[in-house]
Structure formats: C-alpha cells, structure tokens
Amino acid sequence: MFNAGTAVVKMQLENGRQHITSTGESAGVVNALYKVHDRFEASSDPKTFCSLEVLKHTEEGSRKREISIHMDYARNKSILDEKNLKTGEQKHEENEIPGCVTDLVTGFHYLASLPLENGTVHDFPISDGGKDAVVRARVAAREKIKVPAGTFDTIRVEAEAVTGNLQGRGSVAVWLTDDANRTPVQMRSKLTWGTLMFRMQRLEK
Numbered sequence: 001m002f003n004a005g006t007a008v009v010k011m012q013l014e015n016g017r018q019h020i021t022s023t024g025e026s027a028g029v030v031n032a033l034y035k036v037h038d039r040f041e042a043s044s045d046p047k048t049f050c051s052l053e054v055l056k057h058t059e060e061g062s063r064k065r066e067i068s069i070h071m072d073y074a075r076n077k078s079i080l081d082e083k084n085l086k087t088g089e090q091k092h093e094e095n096e097i098p099g100c101v102t103d104l105v106t107g108f109h110y111l112a113s114l115p116l117e118n119g120t121v122h123d124f125p126i127s128d129g130g131k132d133a134v135v136r137a138r139v140a141a142r143e144k145i146k147v148p149a150g151t152f153d154t155i156r157v158e159a160e161a162v163t164g165n166l167q168g169r170g171s172v173a174v175w176l177t178d179d180a181n182r183t184p185v186q187m188r189s190k191l192t193w194g195t196l197m198f199r200m201q202r203l204e205k
Contacts, residue, residue, distance in 0.1 A: 003027055003028055004026060004027065004028070004030040004196065005024060005025050005026040005027045005028075005030060005031070005036060006024070006025055006027060006201075007022060007023065007024045007025075007198060008022070008023050009021070009022045009105075010022075011109075013046060014043075016046075017043045017044065017045070017046070017052060018043070018044045018045070018046040018049075018106075018109070019041070019042070019043050020040075020041070020042045020043075020044075020105050020106060020109065021039070021040070021041050022038075022039070022040040022041075022105055023038065023039050023040075024036055024037075024038040024039075024040075025037055034060070034061045035059070035060075035061065036059065036060050036061075037059040038056070038057065038058050038059065038060065039055075039056070039057040040054070040055075040056050040105060041054070041055040041056075042054050042055075042103050042105050042106050044102070044103075044106045044109070048100055049100075049102055049106060049109060049110035049113065050071070050073070050100040050101065050102070051071050051101055051102050051103040051106050051127065052070075052071055053068070053069065053070050053071065054067075054068070054069040054103050054128075054129070055067070055068050055069075056068075056069075062086070063086075064084070064085035064086050065082060065083065065084055065085060066082070066083045066085060067080065067081070067082045067083075067129065068080070068081045068082075069103070069127070069128070069129040071097065071101065071127070073097075073099060073100075076096060076097055076098070076099065077094045077095065077096065077097060078094065078095050078097045078101070078127050078129055078132070079092075079093075079094050080092070080093040080094070080095070080129035080130070082129075093129065093130070095127075095129070095130060095131050095132070096131075096132075097125070097127050097132050098125050098132065100125075101125045101126065101127045101132055102124060102125065102126050102127075103126065103127060103128065104126060104128060107124065107126050107135060108174060108184060110124065111124075111137055111157060111159070111174075112176055112182035112184070113182070116139045116155050116157065116176070116182075117139060118139055118140075118141065118142065119138075119139060120138075120139045121136060121137070121138050121139075122136070122137045123135070123136050123137075123162070124137075126161070126164075126166070128165075128166070130165050131164055131165055132164055133161040133162075133163055133164025133165060133166040133167060134161065134162050134163040134164060135159050135160065135161050135162070135166070136159065136160060136161075136162045137157050137158070137159040138157065138158050138159070139155060139156075139157055140156045140157065140158050140173070141155075141156045142154070142155055142156070142178060143156055143175065145175055145185070145186060147185050147186055147199040147200045147201075148199060148200065148201045148202070149185060149200040149201055149202050149203055152175075152177050152178075152185050153177065153178040153179075154175040154176060154177055154178055154185060154186070155175070155176045155177075155178050155182075156173060156174070156175050157173070157174050157175075157176065158171060158172070158173045159171065159172050159173075159174070160172070170189060170190050171189075171190050172187065172188070172189050172190075173187065173188045174186070174187045174188075175187070183200075183203065184200070185199075185200040186198065186199050186200065
C-alpha cells in the first residue's frame with residue numbers, strides 16, 4: 001500500500017566463499033513510527049550452499065542487537081553469540097545442526113539452484129542460530145510480472161517452515177526469473193502482523 005523502505009542485496013565470491021550482504025532501511029511513515037536499520041552478512045560454500053557464518057546487526061524500533069552465528073560442522077553445532085546493544089546483555093548458545101544447513105538468505109540462493117518444475121516440492125534445513133527448522137518450498141506457477149526494474153518471465157515459489165522454531169511464523173513467495181540466472185525480482189512475506197512486498201527497483205552487475 002505504501003513504500004516501507006529499501007533493501008539492497010549484494011553477492012560476490014571472496015576467498016572461496018559465497019558472500020551475501022543485505023541491508024534494510026525504513027522510509028517514510030514506517031521510519032517515523034518504527035525505525036529499521038539492519039545489516040545481514042552470510043558466508044557459504046558455493047558448491048554445497050552450506051552456511052558457514054552469519055553476522056547480523058539489527059536496529060528495529062527500540063531493539064538493537066548484534067548477532068554472530070558460526071557453523072561448526074566438525075561438531076555438528078551452530079554457535080550463537082548475541083549482544084544487546086542497549087543493555088550490554090550477552091548470550092551464548094550452541095545447538096545441534098545436521099551435516100549441512102542454510103541460513104535465511106543463503107536458503108533462497110540454494111533454492112534458485114534446484115530444478116524448479118511446476119508442482120515440485122523441496123525440503124531443506126535452515127538455521128537462524130537456534131534450533132534448526134525444515135523449510136518446504138513448492139513451485140507454484142510460471143508467471144509474467146511487471147516490477148519497477150522491468151517485465152520478467154518468472155517462476156513463483158512458495159515456502160514456509162514445517163518444523164522447528166520458524167513453524168507458524170509466516171510464509172514467503174518469491175518470483176525468480178525463468179532463466180539461468182534465477183534472479184529474485186519480487187518477494188511477498190506474509191507474517192503474523194501483516195504482509196511485506198519486495199519489488200526489484202534495479203539490477204546492477
């Protein structure tokens with residue numbers, strides 16, 4: 001219904017790792033009511049899409065936190081360290097993970113690499129530092145859509161957690177270009193409090 005803010009996603013290979021950086025800044029009415037300034041960095045193995053490390057800096061309203069998550073596959077553990085930037089309170093937590101797990105952003109990159117025939121379903125594990133969750137993604141349809149960046153033939157994929165701490169917290173639909181690049185050009189996130197729609201403004205290579 002109105003512009004809530006701008007997100008920028010960058011991908012690049014660094015030292016043999018796939019590095020994804022995402023920033024989010026609120027705008028307009030949302031910025032006045034609930035200021036958001038987030039930065040998310042994820043490193044993964046470009047061949048397997050297994051997450052290696054996640055760094056998050058979140059400023060959302062009065063909540064301000066820094067979080068680091070390291071995947072220790074030798075011990076099958078995720079190691080989370082979190083600091084409350086307002087109170088100084090710190091938390092350290094370790095949780096069991098399978099032999100390969102993705103994170104919330106790398107998961108979309110992994111999904112785009114899969115065969116996406118209409119009606120197919122893919123399950124894969126995701127970890128956000130707590131107990132891991134299994135996400136189920138279904139290839140829903142092929143559609144032509146128009147966004148500010150242009151008109152694209154796309155594949156619509158719908159995903160939601162079916163186990164773990166993310167279950168019941170919402171669902172996501174993503175429109176990927178129906179070509180070898182599988183670029184996400186639109187995303188709709190249905191949450192418990194409302195719906196967010198992301199539409200690509202421009203693509204830089």
